[in-house]
Amino acid sequence: MAVLVQNTGAGWDRELYQTLHDRVLPDVTKPPAGLISHAAMPGDPDGWVVIDVWESEDDYRRFLEEVLIPASQELGTPQFDTKVVEIYNLMVPPHPI
Template identity: 35%
Template structure:
């Protein structure tokens, strides 16, 4: 079942997001298996929000396992993603 993954990054900035995203999307394993879609932007309270769609929670975890070294090297604060089932995912 597809999942919606929401990540809130308190104090996260567009600069940190763009730097990290550039490294992740240039990794040899990009796009990760099970990846469907991604969106990100300011959260309205001084941080950053990322919303991803994956085919399963397991696919998301496999992505995190590969991307974690990049997140850590870029100084991403520790986060706890919220993973919820997606009833429907529509892609253009």
């Protein structure tokens, strides 16, 4: 079942997010297995928010453990809080990119 994953972290900003993003996804045309969508934005009142949709929680956990956590540790990034929610209905309309 598809899941929505929300990561929020104080002490994050656009530059730190982009540094980690470039490390874990050097070629955006080759997303990790199971990733459906990804969005990142400033948090309120500070910090950063990343929202992903994954085909399954297993896909997300695999990426987290094998790619994201090791890269975060290498960079010494601040911790982030994660919320995972099962998705009941998902519609992803085609877009001209």
